[in-house]
Amino acid sequence: MKKYFFIVVAGLCFCLGLMFVIVPGPSLIFFIAGLFLLSFYYPKARDYLSHCQRLLKVSCQQLDKFFKR
Template identity: 65%
Template sequence: MKKTFFTFFAILFFVLGAIFFIVPGPSLIFIMLGLFLLSFYYPKARYYLKRCQSLLQKSCYAIDKALKK
């Protein structure tokens, strides 16, 4: 029951993230939230969540470095 609940809401957040790619909105937040919910039960989702977090961290460092100049 719990796995179904988490999977349903993860898919819902992925769909919202996909919609927000088309219209302006916080798409990355919804996609990462969907990955977070899936990572409780699916190890592959945990891998993608860690990868997404590291890529976002690198991009934030690059933006900070560019803004300091």
């Protein structure tokens, strides 16, 4: 029962993320939240989550360098 709840909430997060891609909003936060919920039960989602976290870290470092100039 708990697993299905996580899957439904993760699906909702992904749908909200897709909606916010079209309409301005925090789409990245919802995608990462959905991956986080799915990573409890699916190892592939855990891999995608760590990949997204690495990319987000790199992009934030690049933005910091850009704004530091």
